[in-house]
Amino acid sequence: MNIPKNLLYTSEHEWIRVDGDQVYLGITDFAQHHLGDIVFVELPELDTEVVSGDSIAVVESVKAVSSVYSPVSGTVVENNEELEDSPELLNEDPYTNHIAVINIDNPDQLEDLMSPAAYEAFCAEQE
Amino acid sequence: MSKLIFEKNHKGSNSFTIPPADIPEVDIAATIPPSFLREAAPHLPDISEVEAVRHFVDLSHKAYGVDNGFYPLGSCTMKYSPKINEWAARLPGFSNIHPYQPAQTVQGAMELLYNMQNLLAEITGMDAVTLQPAAGAHGEMTGVMVIKAYHQHRNDHHRTKMMVPDSAHGTNPATANVVGFDVIEVKSNSRGLVDLEDLKSKMSPEIAGLMLTNPNTLGLFEEEIQDIAAVIHEAGGLLYYDGANLNAIMGISRPGDMGFDVVHLNLHKTFSTPHGGGGPGSGPVGVKSHLADYLPVPLVVKENDKYVFDYNRPQSIGKVKNFYGNFGVIVKAYTYILALGAEGIKDAAQQAVLNANYLRQQLKKDYHIPFDRLCKHEFVATAKTQMDENGVTTLDIAKRLTDYGFHPPTVYFPLIVKEALMIEPTETETKERLDDFLQAMSAIAEEARNHPEIVTAAPNNAVITRVDEVTAARNPIVKWEDNF
Incomplete structure (x- = not known):
């Protein structure tokens, strides 16, 4: 299981990369592995105001349809449109292919996220 | 694969004729606003009566229901409809x-x-x-x-x-x-x-x-x-x-x-x-x-x-x-x-429970049963053994069951059990029919051990063989392209 050391994680199997006031958000290797072949991604609209815990995107695989939740409040400033035509990118390289970029309101919310070590332990518990 | 009825279109096949009208004809365009009128005639297939009947009878033969055979779909209670x-x-x-x-x-x-x-x-x-x-x-x-x-x-x-x-x-x-x-x-x-x-x-x-x-x-x-x-x-x-x-x-x-x-x-x-x-x-x-x-x-x-x-x-x-x-x-x-009646209702429930427990006990020889104790009308088995030892998944086993003429059980549910096969025989199945199913499940377990490629490629004999679900979901073709 690939869990990069430079990212933060959620219990819903999303990864977060912090870049100043912005966070990049995607799904983890664990998530893509368990979902199987991803066939469709519904992206958030630009400028959407999100509250932490909101569903911001939908990932559909041959097995299941899953929501992607934002662990932070803020505004969607970018969505990765490439995923609309090539949803398989999330299977091929889940950490390079983010789903959205969010301008965060409150950096304190990042403190609730899991470290790579904590996420690794969390995944082990789920197996 | 069957042809669609549209692909059976042959100009002039339809031998029906409409008798001449015995009332004066009305110009439709003069009586109905143009926005409600279609621009072209509907593309209905030109097909003879007997070919139309054969088309639908052929399709009906490809359907599978509890009147055809065993249908152990867990939590769905596919009992016989008297x-x-x-x-x-x-x-x-x-x-x-x-x-x-x-x-x-x-x-x-x-x-x-x-x-x-x-x-x-x-x-x-x-x-x-x-x-x-x-x-x-x-x-x-x-x-x-x-x-x-x-x-x-x-x-x-x-x-x-x-x-x-x-x-x-x-x-x-x-x-x-x-x-x-x-x-x-x-x-x-x-x-x-x-x-x-x-x-x-x-x-x-x-x-x-x-x-x-x-x-x-x-x-x-x-x-x-x-x-x-x-x-x-x-x-x-x-x-x-x-x-x-x-x-x-x-x-x-x-x-x-x-x-x-x-x-x-x-x-x-x-x-x-x-x-x-x-x-x-x-x-x-x-x-x-x-x-x-x-x-x-x-x-x-x-x-x-x-x-x-x-x-x-x-x-x-x-x-x-x-x-x-x-x-x-x-x-x-x-x-x-x-x-x-009141007694019959109770009997039906008891038979349903008995049938499920019989299958659970017999399936144990070949399949992992995660909660192996007295169950009610259904139970969950898994393909854990087959997956760990032979790379054969629950999906493969379900597909292979169709080759043996059975409807597969519910698969991958409940979500808390990996590789779940959720089996509900219902009370209306005879012991002989349950034994047929067990024989098929046992044969599949044997195949998984010795020739897993047969199971992972299944279904091999069904009308439609293994569907490429990924391509079907990514590039679905949901409409027949009109070639009239």
Whole structure:
């Protein structure tokens, strides 16, 4: 299981990369592995105001349809449109292919996220 | 693969002719506004009568139902639909009436509805029943709306959350969500039952209720149901019974006696009406007396030896379906209950449990059974052994079963069990038929050991071989391209 050391994680199997006031958000290797072949991604609209815990995107695989939740409040400033035509990118390289970029309101919310070590332990518990 | 009927188009095949009109012709374009007129004639296939008949008969041969063979779809209770049910539903007094007829002209049908309300109340231990919901999930929605109405009527507006176990049918959280509740998941313990400690830790004045299936989706009876009911009721919540698995306990124990406040039933599962392919279904909802005022209108009541529709129920959540539910389905289920009688209903449940336990015991030789103890009407096996040792998954085994002429069981559900095969034989299967199924399952286990490539490539003999699900989902072709 690939869990990069430079990212933060959620219990819903999303990864977060912090870049100043912005966070990049995607799904983890664990998530893509368990979902199987991803066939469709519904992206958030630009400028959407999100509250932490909101569903911001939908990932559909041959097995299941899953929501992607934002662990932070803020505004969607970018969505990765490439995923609309090539949803398989999330299977091929889940950490390079983010789903959205969010301008965060409150950096304190990042403190609730899991470290790579904590996420690794969390995944082990789920197996 | 069969050709589509459009691909069988041959100009001039259709030998029907319309006789010349014996009234003056009217110019359509002169009488109907152009915006309502189509620009081109519809592209209907030109095909002879006999070829059209053959086309549809050929398709009907490719369908598979419980009238063709064993159909052990877990939690779906694909029991045989006795043909006497069809006879009853086609009696002219039931089939030639209209819902707009005055109630006094259809007293026989009204009496049937009234009796059915009472029979279902007796079977479930409830005080009042509506027959209106059109199917299971619709019944769930009706039941959860009743729970919401109850809390709101008491000015208890803080109850915004509904609890659902992690082994629940997917419709439970979906229903709670549709009715406007946030879903709180309750964990299962190591015995596959609701974890009472987890339940207690999540109870709060915000909890509207708990939606529970008993026996649960692992086919296991929730032994601590009375303690669960006490925890919910002490905190002011209500207990909802998902009736999908009632077949295991009907005539033996009653949700009402276990402490449930609301029950939905699936007449198309437990009470033998046709299931799948549009059924249609029927999802009656029963409630205890403290919720009766909130049921949909109308209920059928008896006044001075006459049956009437009671619309005078001011607390009612309103109508949930036009007219009185899927009446023909209710007639079939009523026929089933009367044909079996109280003893027969109990026998059916016992046979269903016996059949499931027989399969569980026999399948153990080849398949991993995660909760291997006395089950109710269904149980969960897995492909763990086959996957670990031979790389053969549950999906492969399910596909291979179709080569052996069986409908596969429910797969990959409940979600808390990996590689799940959820098997529900139902009471109507003979031991010989169960043995045929066991033989096939055993043969597949043998193939997985010695020739796994046969199983992973299956189905090999079916009309449609292994479907490329990824390409089908990524680039679906859902419309025939018109080449006329």
